[in-house]
Amino acid sequence: MKKNVVALDIGYSNFRVAYGQGDKFKSCIFPAGVKEGHSCNIKAKEEHDPPFCVNIGGISHIAGIEPMQTETRALHRWYIESDQYLALFYAGLIQSGYSKIDCLVTGVTMSEYLEGTQVKQLTKMMTGVHHVAPNVKIEVDDVHVVAQPFGSYFNSILRNSMDRFLSSVLVFDAGFYSLDWALFHKGKIIESTSGSSMLAVSMVLEEVSKLLYKDCRMALPIAEIEAALRKGRNYVFCFGKKHKLDSYIKRATEKMSTEIYDTILNRLRMSENPVDIVVLTGGGVVYYEDIVRRIFPSSELIIEPDPLFSAVHGYYHYGLSKQG
Template sequence: MKTNVLAVDVGYGNTKFAYRAAVGTVATGMFPSLAQYAPARSISGGNGSGFKTRDVTQVTINGTPYEVGPGVSLTAAYGNTGRMLVDDYVLSNNYAALLAGAIYRSGHTRIARLVLGLPVHTLAKFSRELVERFVGDHDFGQGVITIEKVNVIAQPLGTLTYATTLRADRNGASQQHLVVDVGYYTTDWVYVSDFQIDDRRSGGRPGGMSQILQRIAENIGKDQGEAVYDIERIDVCLREGLPFHFYNQDIDIRSYLTDAQQVINDVMVDVKNRVGPVEGIRSIILSGGGADLYRPIIRQTFPRTFIDKLENPCFANANGFLIVGESASRTVH
């Protein structure tokens, strides 16, 4: 099946994708950015066992089979195929496996335009390599995929584009905005005026959700007298409002958030210093998986500026990438 545009946001925390399913309808999907080596055989699910079949897609990258999808175990975050919290993550087999999984799960075998995103501080360094790597015909183990064109944009521009379509009165192109995208590994910010990026007032740095989770784990470990490594489970507990079970105790994660917010404070100091005066900004547009945790600190940092936290902020970039791709396709034609 062919699509004119497929947008894929391969984040450090989750992989999101979006495409036009029908006129006026956008289909989206998401799964953890975890790629684990595929087992030689599986004993899970099926055959009347009573256990659910894991929702995974097997892909092959450079001869190595991987599993990706919602059913991948959280333990895949650790070990040889664990999360790669490094700038050149986009060149890894893990990144390719996640992208391939998103494409297969979207159901498309021919893509006229694939739109990808990169953190602000790595865009210039890796965008060309992404284009060269993925344009053309590929077989990632589930059949040949043809990608005719690849566009790579700064991740926060996806959020800005999406926000503009939602709230044209407040987020119009002729106004000034600060877009803050809180990811798993990085926090990126883009200062935009008349839909042009002011590079001097934009930037990105490590300081996303993973650092907050790590701080919480360290503090729980101090209290318990034993190191805590399972930040993936801490993440789930935070998002779902659940206690963190540690041996025979149920620990309230929220009691550790105050200290962990020092990570956010450090990031916002950098943002404020880089952005400078904000009295002319129409809004701060906030997106990303860590948006809820960052909002109170952003309010303290910029007390008089309107903060626009988008609904479903995890999909803001992917939805924006789709809009950018469709606009580019119309321009070409």
């Protein structure tokens, strides 16, 4: 009998789930907002649609809502210790529909992976029996925690020739909370030249908010700008006037580009191998493409065709590979 695999990419803006058995799997994406819910009805899996109702410490929480609908939001390096993260983890388990999960794979930022503490912490926290709701429990047998860029690297290998990826490959993952990059040489992470930066999408949107305020004197929350972009709406309203976000995003990224440029090149200067291929992925692909092309003008650039799902699909296939 085939074992099942569940892959979770629990981000700060969205969380993604991939689940299935063998090559047949499903994947989905939901907003990463969580709040306490006083009237939260738990439904059977076949009846369930997000938002998800989960139980944490005897208190009902609603998970999978827009962050702008929440009162508080975790945007810090201790995210995995927050009720928000735990609620999204439970929501991912529920979405899979399994009462027992044979293999679960998730990821952490590159810096967290290198430091190691959160890898051990997450592995321990996710393994075992979880009482996700009253009278609902889900057991997780085997847990693997990898570096966030590894998921996209593994996924890119499946889509391309393995021979191409035996050279030096840099995966650049532009997330909401962090920018993560990992240099792979002959399939192995070169830790000394890999890392993370906080100059991520959230910082871009924070700068966009400041620029909008200068133009229209209206303080728009980052979550409101984020929600507009998530819905494919490339504008916001300030006092009834439409402001397109393209120019603001370009100005914001240009302002941050020098610092990003210096941060990455300072780490890569220790590498003995030139970067042959750059894989660009993550929700912030459109914000960072120009910066990446500037840093690596001679490298082949591969932009993941489905950047929001690249990591979680890689996690899933990695989980399959661990089954032998």
